[in-house]
Amino acid sequence: MKGIVFNLLEEFITSMLGEEKYEEIVAGCDLKTKEPFVGPGTYPDEDLFAIVGKTVAVSGIALPDALRGFGRFCFPRLAEKFPVFVTAHNHPKPFLKSVETVIHVEVKKLYPDAVLPSFTYDNPAPDRLIMRYSSKRRLCHLMEGLIDGVAEYYKTPIRRRQTKCLLEGGNECEFELSFG
Amino acid sequence: MKEEILEKKLERERQKVNILEKMIEDRTRELYIVNEYLQNINNSMADTLIVVNPDGTIRSANRAALNMLGYTEDELRGKDIETLFEKGVGTGPSGFGRQDSAARSETTCVTKAGRNIPVILSRSTMKDLDGAVLGVVCLALDISERKKTEEKLRKAYDEIKATQDASLSIMEDMEIQRKKLEATVREKDALMSQVERANKELQDFAYIVSHDLKAPLRAIGTISSWIAEDYKDKLDDAGREQLFVLLQRTKRMHDMIEGILQYSRVGRIKGTPETIDTGKVAEQVREALSSPANMQIKIHAPMPAIFIDPVQINQIIQNLISNAIKYMDKPEGLVEVGCRDAGEFWEFYVKDNGPGIEEKHFERIFQIFQTLKARDEFESTGIGLTIVKKIIEQSGGRVWVESEVGNGSTFKFTIPKGTTPPTSLPPL
Numbered sequence: 001m002k003g004i005v006f007n008l009l010e011e012f013i014t015s016m017l018g019e020e021k022y023e024e025i026v027a028g029c030d031l032k033t034k035e036p037f038v039g040p041g042t043y044p045d046e047d048l049f050a051i052v053g054k055t056v057a058v059s060g061i062a063l064p065d066a067l068r069g070f071g072r073f074c075f076p077r078l079a080e081k082f083p084v085f086v087t088a089h090n091h092p093k094p095f096l097k098s099v100e101t102v103i104h105v106e107v108k109k110l111y112p113d114a115v116l117p118s119f120t121y122d123n124p125a126p127d128r129l130i131m132r133y134s135s136k137r138r139l140c141h142l143m144e145g146l147i148d149g150v151a152e153y154y155k156t157p158i159r160r161r162q163t164k165c166l167l168e169g170g171n172e173c174e175f176e177l178s179f180g
Numbered sequence: 181m182k183e184e185i186l187e188k189k190l191e192r193e194r195q196k197v198n199i200l201e202k203m204i205e206d207r208t209r210e211l212y213i214v215n216e217y218l219q220n221i222n223n224s225m226a227d228t229l230i231v232v233n234p235d236g237t238i239r240s241a242n243r244a245a246l247n248m249l250g251y252t253e254d255e256l257r258g259k260d261i262e263t264l265f266e267k268g269v270g271t272g273p274s275g276f277g278r279q280d281s282a283a284r285s286e287t288t289c290v291t292k293a294g295r296n297i298p299v300i301l302s303r304s305t306m307k308d309l310d311g312a313v314l315g316v317v318c319l320a321l322d323i324s325e326r327k328k329t330e331e332k333l334r335k336a337y338d339e340i341k342a343t344q345d346a347s348l349s350i351m352e353d354m355e356i357q358r359k360k361l362e363a364t365v366r367e368k369d370a371l372m373s374q375v376e377r378a379n380k381e382l383q384d385f386a387y388i389v390s391h392d393l394k395a396p397l398r399a400i401g402t403i404s405s406w407i408a409e410d411y412k413d414k415l416d417d418a419g420r421e422q423l424f425v426l427l428q429r430t431k432r433m434h435d436m437i438e439g440i441l442q443y444s445r446v447g448r449i450k451g452t453p454e455t456i457d458t459g460k461v462a463e464q465v466r467e468a469l470s471s472p473a474n475m476q477i478k479i480h481a482p483m484p485a486i487f488i489d490p491v492q493i494n495q496i497i498q499n500l501i502s503n504a505i506k507y508m509d510k511p512e513g514l515v516e517v518g519c520r521d522a523g524e525f526w527e528f529y530v531k532d533n534g535p536g537i538e539e540k541h542f543e544r545i546f547q548i549f550q551t552l553k554a555r556d557e558f559e560s561t562g563i564g565l566t567i568v569k570k571i572i573e574q575s576g577g578r579v580w581v582e583s584e585v586g587n588g589s590t591f592k593f594t595i596p597k598g599t600t601p602p603t604s605l606p607p608l
Contacts, residue, residue, distance in 0.1 A: 023185050036192040038199045 001048045001137075002114060004081075005074075006037035009048065012073045013055050025054045042113055045137055064141040071145020072152070079153055092154045093129050093179055096147075097121055117143075120172075127180055133173040138166040140173040147177070156180060228299075230318040231306075232261045239315055248322060250292035261318070265289050265301060289320060298327045386444040390437045397437065401430040432561075436549065439563030442495075443548065446570045451489035458493060458528070459483030462517045465498045471505050472513075480518035484526050486595050492571045497530070499564040500591050504532035506560070525577060525594035533588040542581050568593070 013022045029050040033043045052070075056063050079086045085103050089095040100119040107114055117135035124130060133143050144160065151158040156179055164174035222229060228245035232238055238259050246253060249264065266288040284302045291297060299320040306314040408423045415423065462479045471477060486493070497517070504515040516531040537545065537552070544550050546569045551562040572579045576596045583589035 019185055019189065020182070023188060035199060036196045038196050038203070040203055041199070 001043055001045050002039070002111065003037040003041035003043060004039040006043060006048065006051075007039055008074050008077060009051060009070065010037070011077070012070050013051075015073075016069075017055070017059055021058060025051060025058055028058075029054050040111070042111070067139060067141035068145035068148070071142040071147075072149045073145070075146050075149025076153055086153065090154070091179070092150045092156050092158055093127075093177075095150060095154070096129060096131060096177070127178060129177045129179070131175045131177060132164075133175070134166070134171065140166055143173065143175075147175070228320040228322070230256075230261070230264075230320065232316040232318060234313045234315055236261050238264075245320070248291065248297065248320070249289065255292070263290070286323070298323050383444045386440055390440045390444070393437050394434065397430060397434055401427065401434065404430060435561045436563070439549075439561040439567075443563055443567050443570065446492070446567060446574065451491050453487050453489050455485050455487050456490050456493055457483070457485045458497070458519065458526075461490075461494055462497055462501075465494065465501055469498070469502055469505065471515075474511055475505055475508060475513040475515065477501060477515045477517070480516060483517075483519050486526060486597075488575060488595065492575075496568050496571055496593065499568050500530035503564060503591075504530060504534060504589075507534050508532065509535045522594060524598070525596055527592060527594050529590050529592045531588065531590040536585040536587050537581060537583040537589050538585055539583075542583070545581065546579070 010022060013025065017025075029047070031047045031050060033047050037043060052063070052066065055061075056066050059066070061069075085098070085106075086095060088102075089098065100121075104116050104118075107116060117133055117137070117139075119134075120132045122130035133140060140162070144162075147158055147160055159178045161176045162173060163176055164170040164172060166173050223243040225242055225244055228248050229242040230238055230245050231240045238256050238261055241249070241251075241253060241256050246256065249256065251259075283304075284300060287299060287301050288296045289299050289301075300323055302319040302321075304317050306317060308314055404423060404427050408420070408427065412420065459479060459481060462483060466477045466479065469477075501515055501517065505513065510533055512533075514533045517529070518531075519526055519528045521527075541552055545552065546565045548566040549562040551560045569579050572593045572595070576598075577594040579591065579593035581589055581591050
């Protein structure tokens with residue numbers, strides 16, 4: 001996982017529980033990474049899951065809610081950091097469709113070692129999109145939060161219905177999205 | 181407690197900075213290596229590469245471009261691209277960087293020394309992710325050699341075209357000349373027919389006239405001899421003398437008419453040619469002539485077999501040998517007959533040790549009725565050599581004489597081998 005996600009997670013936990021709690025959470029995790037996380041670095045997924053798991057335990061928030069909240073927290077910050085990817089569109093649908101074909105391609109150019117999820121799409125109607133998520137990390141709740149963040153950014157409501165889920169034994173997560 | 185956290189956070193941030201610095205260094209090094217690699221590619225290119233800023237000024241140029249244009253990179257950087265390329269190809273600062281798609285055109289670039297070089301200019305616009313124009317990449321391919329080749333080809337084409345036109349003109353002229361020639365040949369054929377007809381008429385005329393003259397002449401001769409016989413007692417010496425001259429002249433006239441008849445027969449009557457052993461003909465002539473005792477006729481072997489009218493070859497050899505005998509002035513006369521291979525011809529000769537002939541008469545002796553001595557002094561019609569010449573020339577050969585006064589004469593004549601069967605000379 002890229003360091004930027006660890007940094008955003010630190011920011012998310014700090015904003016939610018405070019710095020003192022974050023230090024406590026990190027100190028309580030037996031992280032493989034000993035040095036601080038920096039954005040361009042790449043770190044073990046286990047470290048991320050350890051921090052998230054400890055945060056859930058300390059805060060009492062349910063894991064799905066924590067991940068959704070983290071996704072929703074991340075999106076505006078990522079948009080601010082990489083405006084070129086979001087300003088190219090004025091609607092969430094084309095933006096979401098560009099994640100696989102544009103954003104991930106550019107990420108790979110900068111970080112060839114990055115392990116990225118994959119997305120496939122169906123376009124049943126102009127105001128609808130079927131988006132399938134596949135990743136060994138199985139962070140479909142994080143994706144839900146990110147979709148909510150996209151809706152807020154473009155000020156366009158997105159109703160989502162999950163028809164398949166990796167956590168329930170599926171090969172992928174499938175989301176039926178309706179815009180407006 | 182808060183200070184402790186802050187201290188920890190600060191320490192972590194310091195470590196982050198150090199890690200990031202290290203990362204930047206590593207990335208910079210990677211970038212440097214990549215940049216160096218790209219520069220190497222750039223400078224290894226045979227074609228000129230010029231990168232232009234959106235405002236039309238030059239950002240960079242590869243080594244090939246610097247070599248072709250004669251500028252240093254510093255001189256070129258910031259220079260308006262329009263000053264390097266001929267106007268009218270859309271390279272102005274206002275329009276150049278805004279062209280969206282790639283374009284290719286043939287134009288001329290101007291070197292620092294002011295030399296014009298024809299190039300093919302390929303331009304493609306560089307854009308960032310937002311579509312903003314970053315610059316234009318220009319590739320200029322020097323086509324001077326191609327232009328020279330094109331010019332050479334054009335000149336060659338023009339020359340070929342000119343040659344073709346000239347050839348056509350010549351062919352037209354030749355066609356005109358051919359038609360003229362055909363017309364001339366037709367005219368010549370017509371003339372030849374006329375000449376042949378006239379010749380035949382002349383020969384027929386000569387024959388008829390000669391033949392018809394012979395009868396009254398014979399009558400004159402007969403009556404004169406009768407008068408000489410019947411009135412020999414009544415005539416005085418002067419009368420008898422005059423009658424003798426009359427008889428002599430009548431005989432001469434008869435001989436001349438006979439000569440004309442023979443001469444006209446050469447063209448008029450055509451015998452059947454056959455393979456004739458010329459050695460045997462010479463032998464027969466020698467026997468037939470029954471030459472005087474002081475005359476020796478030698479026939480030198482080998483003599484060839486030739487394909488000819490037997491009467492005519494006999495006439496040639498007989499006339500030449502009998503002439504040699506007739507004019508012989510030496511007490512021991514010698515006539516030699518022989519032949520040599522002269523390539524496409526057989527060259528015969530009849531050589532004597534007689535009086536010889538002055539060079540000025542070499543042509544004249546072959547003319548009709550021409551004699552070198554007065555007829556009263558030496559009786560001769562002067563038609564024998566004329567007949568010989570006519571027969572030989574009709575056979576495709578020629579006749580001539582080689583002589584020195586006092587040392588005899590050699591008459592030579594040729595007969596083409598084409599009319600002879602391919603046999604070797606038979607032994608005599």
